[in-house]
Amino acid sequence: MAITMTKGQAGLTGNSAIAYAMKQINPDVSPAYPITPSTGIVEEFSSYVADGAVETELITVESEHSAMSACIGASAAGARVMTATSAQGLALMWEMLYVASGMRLPIVLTDVNRALSAPINIHCDHSDTMGARDAGWIQLYSETVQEAYDNLIQAVRIAENKNVLLPAMVCLDGFITSHAIENITLIDDAAVKEFVGEYRPVHSLLDTDNPVTMGAMTLQDSYIEFKRQQSEAMARARDVVIEVGREFGKKFGRAYGLFETYRLDDAEAAIVILNSAAGTTKVAVDELRKQGRKVGLLRPRLFRPFPFAEIAEALKNVKALAVLDRADSMSGFGGPVFNEVRSALYELEKRPRVISRIYGLGGRDYKVKDALAVFDDVLKIAATGKVDTLQKYITL
Amino acid sequence: MDERKEHPLGGVIPKGGTAHDYSTGGWRKLRPVLDRDKCTNCLICWVMCPDSAIITEDGKMVGFDMEHCKGCGICAVECPDKVKAIKMIEEAD
Numbered sequence: 001m002a003i004t005m006t007k008g009q010a011g012l013t014g015n016s017a018i019a020y021a022m023k024q025i026n027p028d029v030s031p032a033y034p035i036t037p038s039t040g041i042v043e044e045f046s047s048y049v050a051d052g053a054v055e056t057e058l059i060t061v062e063s064e065h066s067a068m069s070a071c072i073g074a075s076a077a078g079a080r081v082m083t084a085t086s087a088q089g090l091a092l093m094w095e096m097l098y099v100a101s102g103m104r105l106p107i108v109l110t111d112v113n114r115a116l117s118a119p120i121n122i123h124c125d126h127s128d129t130m131g132a133r134d135a136g137w138i139q140l141y142s143e144t145v146q147e148a149y150d151n152l153i154q155a156v157r158i159a160e161n162k163n164v165l166l167p168a169m170v171c172l173d174g175f176i177t178s179h180a181i182e183n184i185t186l187i188d189d190a191a192v193k194e195f196v197g198e199y200r201p202v203h204s205l206l207d208t209d210n211p212v213t214m215g216a217m218t219l220q221d222s223y224i225e226f227k228r229q230q231s232e233a234m235a236r237a238r239d240v241v242i243e244v245g246r247e248f249g250k251k252f253g254r255a256y257g258l259f260e261t262y263r264l265d266d267a268e269a270a271i272v273i274l275n276s277a278a279g280t281t282k283v284a285v286d287e288l289r290k291q292g293r294k295v296g297l298l299r300p301r302l303f304r305p306f307p308f309a310e311i312a313e314a315l316k317n318v319k320a321l322a323v324l325d326r327a328d329s330m331s332g333f334g335g336p337v338f339n340e341v342r343s344a345l346y347e348l349e350k351r352p353r354v355i356s357r358i359y360g361l362g363g364r365d366y367k368v369k370d371a372l373a374v375f376d377d378v379l380k381i382a383a384t385g386k387v388d389t390l391q392k393y394i395t396l
Numbered sequence: 397m398d399e400r401k402e403h404p405l406g407g408v409i410p411k412g413g414t415a416h417d418y419s420t421g422g423w424r425k426l427r428p429v430l431d432r433d434k435c436t437n438c439l440i441c442w443v444m445c446p447d448s449a450i451i452t453e454d455g456k457m458v459g460f461d462m463e464h465c466k467g468c469g470i471c472a473v474e475c476p477d478k479v480k481a482i483k484m485i486e487e488a489d
């Protein structure tokens with residue numbers, strides 16, 4: 001697909017931007033099985049393959065379980081590997097997600113967030129990637145098309161870093177970000193190539209001079225040591241995300257950190273929220289600021305590993321906050337982001353009050369008025385110190 | 397103990413042929429038995445055995461490596477129909 005640029009900017013959907021980033025990264029292998037709403041990524045990328053614009057070997061497989069299995073095989077062989085999926089597709093990959101991370105294979109996956117069945121639904125929520133949050137994959141969340149494009153390029157560097165060597169997934173909101181056109185700044189092909197560099201695997205199954213065994217059995221005598229190594233690598237990824245985000249900023253003018261804060265410095269009430277809904281929340285923040293209300297926002301970008309200390313530091317002066325989840329843990333105790341943010345704050349001497357609100361499941365719209373209503377609750381809690389409703393569903 | 401040497405990244409075993417030092421034949425249900433009189437030393441069993449458990453000497457089939465034979469019976473099936481020099485018997489018998 002030809003992309004028309006005006007002054008380095010192009011109007012692209014999230015899917016087109018991800019496919020374009022994949023073209024620029026030019027991975028060795030891409031096994032994929034298209035699924036709504038990420039279909040456009042595989043569709044457009046396969047045109048790049050057919051046109052000879054990339055050297056990638058595209059493997060069309062019979063299911064997402066096979067797609068991830070082929071990713072693992074190709075990565076074990078020493079290839080740079082990328083794929084994309086959504087919802088049921090990610091769910092079908094589940095077993096293999098753990099194999100990829102346990103084998104320390106730096107595969108990069110784009111997940112276009114979509115609700116999991118049942119009832120069947122094709123629209124946005126985060127139940128798919130939240131379900132995979134313990135699978136040992138780095139998770140980067142993206143508010144906009146621009147950020148999704150930038151995150152994918154950075155994800156390659158983060159995953160392949162010698163101190164990390166873990167698979168990474170970049171998450172963006174189904175339809176809202178994947179299908180809406182946004183004017184974004186694209187980076188030069190050569191600059192992307194230079195930024196991601198050449199991939200040099202630690203081991204390769206195809207290196208017959210140095211034969212290795214991968215995926216061997218480990219029992220009571222060593223399994224826990226391998227898991228501890230993996231856990232330590234995941235914790236180290238935090239610093240690498242900071243480093244790569246900073247270098248990206250220096251080179252291309254858009255710096256990234258662990259999370260974004262918006263008018264949070266002197267805020268008494270705050271909302272913590274992922275992905276595209278942060279944009280809507282910022283409009284509500286601006287409206288309330290105009291009325292002199294001290295409100296702000298924190299949008300986590302890195303969710304795995306979870307930057308608990310930095311998030312606690314950023315929220316320590318807030319009196320009350322609501323964590324909005326576009327997924328339910330079905331624990332009877334709020335969503336996953338709520339639980340982790342609340343737990344991170346526990347280390348503080350003086351803790352803000354924290355409430356959980358579940359919103360937007362299955363693509364239900366989250367509007368400025370919804371954010372304003374949440375802020376209303378949070379400002380009341382900030383003023384009185386009293387929580388009436390700890391958790392509830394909104395946007396009903 | 398150098399933990400990194402002991403636990404290489406991602407559970408990779410950084411050299412080949414290590415199965416030799418590890419007995420994998422402990423959970424066999426059936427065991428192959430060779431009838432030397434029938435065997436023609438065609439070595440089809442040697443080619444087909446998935447665990448390299450057919451022992452040969454001077455190009456001749458001489459028996460099974462019972463530390464690695466898992467009792468799958470592939471050798472007995474693959475031994476040519478006219479020969480059938482391998483029989484699988486119950487390990488418990």
Ligand code: SF4
Pocket residue numbers: 428444445446447448449450460464465466467468469470471472
């Ligand atoms: S039974 Fe199976 S493992 Fe054992 S020698 Fe025959 S082919 Fe090999």
Ligand code: SF4
Pocket residue numbers: 430434435436437438439440441442457474475476479480481482
């Ligand atoms: S396949 Fe049968 S005949 Fe051939 S070497 Fe093996 S046991 Fe002997």
